[in-house]
Amino acid sequence: MSLATLDRPTTSFSAPRPVAVPTETPTPDAAAPRLRAVPAGTEARGFVLYVGVDELKAEAAGTDLGHLVEQLKQLVAQLVPSAETHAAVALAPQGAGGRDVDVVRLALQDPAALARQRQTPAPELVKPRGGVVIDISRKRVALDGETAGLTYKEFELLQYLVLREGRTIDRAELIASLWNANDDEIPNERTIDVHVRRLRSKLGAYEDIVRTVRGVGYRFDRHADVSIRQATTPSPDF
Incomplete structure (x- = not known):
């Protein structure tokens, strides 16, 4: 599996639809939950959001992957204008099994997903799939x-x-x-x-x-x- 960048605009994507952004200042009770404590000597510099959705599911919902990316990037820009973003789409061989989000996590080298993959028994120990x-x-x-x-x-x-x-x-x-x-x-x-x-x-x-x-x-x-x-x-x- 591999990655394909989605950062460059392409004419095949439809124009982003407006995204509603709350204008009211949240009260302390409604404030977003704080991040859990990070290890000493480190600081949070951003986050990764894994989105598991293939092209057929996106099409069935009336959209496409490029439009989803543009919507999310537009929302981030509206919330934090100084934020930098980078988007990539995870690619897998046609017919490959597994959940979409797991394919994405492995393609993006998510440590937890890689650890789980390493724990998978060797191919000779796995019962062949009969379909x-x-x-x-x-x-x-x-x-x-x-x-x-x-x-x-x-x-x-x-x-x-x-x-x-x-x-x-x-x-x-x-x-x-x-x-x-x-x-x-x-x-x-x-x-x-x-x-x-x-x-x-x-x-x-x-x-x-x-x-x-x-x-x-x-x-x-x-x-x-x-x-x-x-x-x-x-x-x-x-």
Whole structure:
């Protein structure tokens, strides 16, 4: 993984939108919390804010990484005009796993992240990843060769997204398609969010195959390490 600077302006970024800055002087009770004591002989000269967000998530939120950087730099300039800033974007190979913020921390040589990486067992001691197998015919999901303990409704939810691969499904459609009047559970949009959160927790390291499209719904994104065993019934979208 590597870094790409974002300090130079580029014409592909949209103009920064105005950032509201409080004008009232904070009272002592509302003052920002003080930094914890620093070691003797040192002083605080600035800070690093790690932001974990990939281009797809930014696009789904109606923005891009360059615009986010410009907004943050503009806010700092308004709050402390004399402050100096430097921005860089963390790069990783396509398809690399792990949380976005962890990728950023490693790319920026964060000591805690590097220490955690050093504690990771050597490759020969790590069990090889077998990927995800979504077996629609048997209604079963295997993660690295181990069967995932999905409930019936969790599998139905995953299957619905898988069969409509690449299409964002809104919560109303999921409710209408996966629940009926005879179910004990009375579903709403919050119900869908809860089921998706539980599903992702059971997918573990592969949770990002179920993507959130902010303000719309959810989408299944197939990775290279995901295989699907179809039933005889083809996808309804083909």
